Amino acid sequence: QVQLVESGGGLVEPGGSLRLSCVASGITFNFNYMAWYHQASEKQRELVAIITPDKVTNYADSVKGRFTISRDNSKNTVELQMNNLKPEDTGVYYCYARFQNVYWGQGTQVTVSS
DSSP, rough: OEEEEEOOOEEETOOOOOOEEEESSSSGGGGGGEEEEETTTTTEEEEEEEEEETTOEEEOGGGGTTEEEEEETTTTTTEEOOOOOOOGGGGEEEEEESSSSSOOOEEEEOOOOO
8 A cells, every 4th residue: 555644744934944754655665756746725736846766856946945855765755845935835735756656645734924
């Protein structure tokens, strides 16, 4: 059974930081592209950052210079370090895995508000 379990969301003030974590099980993690998606209220889910099995990364323009995606293949974990958070970063963040199939986590809520 495949599971992607996210953690690390919460409430933070503008300019603050959060670190999201996703632990994967039931997949051959090393072969998977891993990513984080963001879904704001009443909007479509959008790609935030992606990391290849070889740790090549790519980011949405809106988060470049603020967010960093990383992975630890020995721990089946992908993380998203989010700095200088803005109110528009508010929403649910989903972990995503893709190799032969696509899998999603259940999401973790991030709220940026003063």
